[in-house]
Amino acid sequence: MNPFVRCLLVTAAIQAATAAIPTGAFANDDILKNQKDPSNWALQLGNYAGQRYSTLDQITRDNVKNLRPVWQFSTGVLRGHEGGPIVVGDTMYISTPFPNNVYALDLNDNGRIKWKYEPRQDSSVIPVMCCDTVTRGVAVAGNKLFLGQADNTLVALDTETGKVLWSAKNGDASKGETLTAAPLVVKDKVYVGISGGEFGVRGHLTAYDINSGKMVWRAYSTGPDKDVMIDPQKTMMLGKPIGEPDLGIKTWPADQWKIGGGTTWGWYTYDPDLNLIYYGTGNPGTWNPAQRAVDKDRAKSDNKWSMTIFARDADTGQAKWVFQKTPFDEWDYDGVNENILADVTVGGAKRKALINFDRNGFAYTIDRTNGELLVAQKYDPSVNWASEIDMKTGRPKVNDKYSTFAQGEDHNTTGVCPAALGSKDQQPASYSPDSGLIYVPTNHICMDYEPFKVEYSAGQPYVGATLSMYPAPDSHGGMGNFIAWDPSAGKIVWSKPERFAVWSGALSTKGGVGFYGTLEGYLKAFDLKDGKDLYNFKTSSGIIGNVNTYMHKGKQYIAVLSGVGGWAGIGLAAGLTGEQEGLGAVGAHKALGEYTQLGGTLTVFALPDTQ
Amino acid sequence: MPKYLIGLCAAVGFTATVTLGTAFGQQDAAQKPEQSPTPPNQTQTAQTPATQSPTTQAPTGGNAAQEAKVADPEELVDDQGVPLYAVRDGKVDQGTYNGYRRYASSCHVCHGPDGLGSSFAPALADSLKRMDYWQFTDVVTNGRKNMGATGDKVMPTFGSDPNVMLNLADIYRYLKARSDDKIGRGRPERFKAPS
Numbered sequence: 001m002n003p004f005v006r007c008l009l010v011t012a013a014i015q016a017a018t019a020a021i022p023t024g025a026f027a028n029d030d031i032l033k034n035q036k037d038p039s040n041w042a043l044q045l046g047n048y049a050g051q052r053y054s055t056l057d058q059i060t061r062d063n064v065k066n067l068r069p070v071w072q073f074s075t076g077v078l079r080g081h082e083g084g085p086i087v088v089g090d091t092m093y094i095s096t097p098f099p100n101n102v103y104a105l106d107l108n109d110n111g112r113i114k115w116k117y118e119p120r121q122d123s124s125v126i127p128v129m130c131c132d133t134v135t136r137g138v139a140v141a142g143n144k145l146f147l148g149q150a151d152n153t154l155v156a157l158d159t160e161t162g163k164v165l166w167s168a169k170n171g172d173a174s175k176g177e178t179l180t181a182a183p184l185v186v187k188d189k190v191y192v193g194i195s196g197g198e199f200g201v202r203g204h205l206t207a208y209d210i211n212s213g214k215m216v217w218r219a220y221s222t223g224p225d226k227d228v229m230i231d232p233q234k235t236m237m238l239g240k241p242i243g244e245p246d247l248g249i250k251t252w253p254a255d256q257w258k259i260g261g262g263t264t265w266g267w268y269t270y271d272p273d274l275n276l277i278y279y280g281t282g283n284p285g286t287w288n289p290a291q292r293a294v295d296k297d298r299a300k301s302d303n304k305w306s307m308t309i310f311a312r313d314a315d316t317g318q319a320k321w322v323f324q325k326t327p328f329d330e331w332d333y334d335g336v337n338e339n340i341l342a343d344v345t346v347g348g349a350k351r352k353a354l355i356n357f358d359r360n361g362f363a364y365t366i367d368r369t370n371g372e373l374l375v376a377q378k379y380d381p382s383v384n385w386a387s388e389i390d391m392k393t394g395r396p397k398v399n400d401k402y403s404t405f406a407q408g409e410d411h412n413t414t415g416v417c418p419a420a421l422g423s424k425d426q427q428p429a430s431y432s433p434d435s436g437l438i439y440v441p442t443n444h445i446c447m448d449y450e451p452f453k454v455e456y457s458a459g460q461p462y463v464g465a466t467l468s469m470y471p472a473p474d475s476h477g478g479m480g481n482f483i484a485w486d487p488s489a490g491k492i493v494w495s496k497p498e499r500f501a502v503w504s505g506a507l508s509t510k511g512g513v514g515f516y517g518t519l520e521g522y523l524k525a526f527d528l529k530d531g532k533d534l535y536n537f538k539t540s541s542g543i544i545g546n547v548n549t550y551m552h553k554g555k556q557y558i559a560v561l562s563g564v565g566g567w568a569g570i571g572l573a574a575g576l577t578g579e580q581e582g583l584g585a586v587g588a589h590k591a592l593g594e595y596t597q598l599g600g601t602l603t604v605f606a607l608p609d610t611q
Numbered sequence: 612m613p614k615y616l617i618g619l620c621a622a623v624g625f626t627a628t629v630t631l632g633t634a635f636g637q638q639d640a641a642q643k644p645e646q647s648p649t650p651p652n653q654t655q656t657a658q659t660p661a662t663q664s665p666t667t668q669a670p671t672g673g674n675a676a677q678e679a680k681v682a683d684p685e686e687l688v689d690d691q692g693v694p695l696y697a698v699r700d701g702k703v704d705q706g707t708y709n710g711y712r713r714y715a716s717s718c719h720v721c722h723g724p725d726g727l728g729s730s731f732a733p734a735l736a737d738s739l740k741r742m743d744y745w746q747f748t749d750v751v752t753n754g755r756k757n758m759g760a761t762g763d764k765v766m767p768t769f770g771s772d773p774n775v776m777l778n779l780a781d782i783y784r785y786l787k788a789r790s791d792d793k794i795g796r797g798r799p800e801r802f803k804a805p806s
């Protein structure tokens with residue numbers, strides 16, 4: 001049967017089946033309840049606010065040294081394992097890279113497999129996944145589990161049986177579109193983004209009805225206001241209405257916006273009080289800025305709304321406010337990183353804030369009610385492409401020496417910090433309400449960047465630049481730092497060097513201890529006070545997944561997926577160029593391949609029972 | 612075929628066929644007394660004896676292409692039509708340099724920096740030790756699937772991608788030079804026009 005017809009029939013059957021069930025309760029009532037109970041790890045980012053913080057406190061800075069692995073589970077899949085386990089009640093849900101298997105593991109029975117979902121996907125999608133066949137995990141709401149498959153299929157599975165309830169097609173792999181992001185569920189909608197920024201994909205965020213799988217709205221990242229779901233008279237930018245219509249067309253040459261990128265493969269957060277969802281759009285396509293310049297003039301070429309934080313009404317999708325971090329990107333500072341929601345004091349006043357650690361090396365603290373910029377500072381001292389962010393315009397003051405546009409096509413612009421990987425990539429940070437600080441896994445890598453002209457061809461790479469990356473010069477020689485950040489002051493509180501980029505999502509807990517993984521494969525516990533290493537264990541493969549915690553039968557556990565890959569695995573497997581730059585102790589060896597190999601494994605840690 | 616030359620030549624100050632001809636002429640002269648295996652020229656600094664003739668990398672013809680005349684990069688091929696690279700004093704011909712850039716744009720994202728492979732796709736600097744130009748062309752043009760216990764490896768078809776197909780010979784030149792350890796990691800330098 002034609003899959004589309006089958007999908008329609010299945011959808012129809014589901015609608016018929018669910019018609020009899022009262023569906024008055026919204027799924028996010030259930031999610032809100034689940035995330036309030038610290039026994040669960042209910043969302044990929046811990047809660048709607050994206051804080052990755054847990055009030056569990058059995059594991060403390062004093063006893064964490066006794067931590068040990070208590071069970072493991074092979075996912076049976078190699079390749080990069082991003083995202084992490086979801087725990088709701090007695091069940092843990094994990095998903096794998098392509099072919100995107102999902103396992104429901106019974107915590108009452110030592111992780112016995114309750115069910116396994118194994119989709120059949122055309123392998124031709126593999127090579128259009130720019131940076132490995134990753135997925136950033138599943139979402140669970142009520143009796144449904146949502147998974148974005150590589151081949152752009154969004155599926156809803158029954159959490160009890162793993163049976164497909166409905167599926168929807170969100171994109172077309174033959175155009176380079178893929179799906180890697182974790183969905184987010186709010187009320188009766190599930191939101192998914194799209195990947196393919198290196199293939200000339202036109203990004204969008206799409207809302208589907210959780211019961212029927214029907215598309216409710218789709219908000220593009222580029223193009224006319226109608227498509228972007230902007231009202232220039234109402235949608236705010238820097239505290240004022242945007243005013244001018246259709247900037248999503250005017251800030252591009254000719255029809256370039258149609259292949260303009262702005263993909264949405266990062267994380268989505270939600271404020272239930274404001275009823276706003278937040279997410280970032282990625283880099284404009286191509287990486288060669290000259291092809292995106294209007295009249296060869298940077299000032300006319302913002303390439304909106306790439307590189308933009310969107311706040312949208314969760315119901316209608318209408319944009320409430322926008323903030324473009326890197327207008328006219330010239331470095332691939334793909335602006336999709338998570339927006340952490342926290343109430344922080346800025347200039348003596350308590351603000352409903354949003355904190356974003358952008359790839360471009362600046363950390364932004366923004367008023368999440370209206371998009372007003374409060375703080376913007378570098379969170380890695382090596383950042384040099386811009387000297388500062390103008391607090392009035394929100395624009396970076398670009399240093400022409402590191403401007404790949406000013407230096408020109410076919411010119412190798414050297415010494416740009418950060419590299420295209422950004423000072424931070426997709427690895428989500430963690431905010432502790434106890435300390436008021438954010439614990440951030442970062443990259444410490446710089447680059448040479450030479451843009452050149454490329455042709456667009458559907459489904460083919462649309463890059464147009466050559467890059468060499470190397471550890472940040474004149475530093476500790478390592479390629480990463482793990483830092484604590486003060487979002488009120490915009491200052492690094494402490495920073496510890498890492499040999500490799502830290503590509504794993506962080507966790508902070510009420511026990512005063514935090515966790516993250518490293519590319520060599522270490523799970524590390526650190527003291528939230530000063531970053532001091534309190535415990536480490538080398539898992540079977542490099543960690544690019546996010547560390548989670550949950551409680552089962554009164555006992556706290558730490559869980560993480562190992563499985564090296566992702567862009568880190570591609571860029572760092574063989575080490576970087578410019579080894580001579582990294583003479584520090586940390587950077588003595590740089591080929592990740594010398595430390596770890598592929599392999600997906602879940603590892604669960606706990607304190608000994610006698611503790 | 613090589614339309615790329617039009618854009619690149621204008622942009623990089625690669626001036627004339629005459630210049631390149633001279634450069635290769637010098638190389639040919641320098642290569643004669645050379646001993647056979649030379650260490651990888653990682654630093655790309657001038658170790659004059661470490662240069663190699665284009666001939667050592669002809670995957671099919673052995674020494675048949677020894678006397679490959681090099682007047683124009685378009686003709687930098689052996690008598691079987693296999694593209695040849697040239698390295699002199701650690702510097703490369705324009706085609707090989709172009710191949711480096713095109714590799715970085717279209718191939719790097721899976722095959723890793725400098726042809727060294729990644730957790731996702733094999734090291735082409737290694738693959739080209741076993742694969743000849745015609746096999747290389749076939750796989751790039753038509754793609755390939757390797758399904759196995761270690762996960763599916765899928766090479767896409769680049770047959771419709773002008774960024775790859777119009778630069779295929781150059782990408783091969785670059786990777787072959789990497790495979791033969793004749794150039795190191797990172798950006799190779801081009802022959803400069805003598806001033």
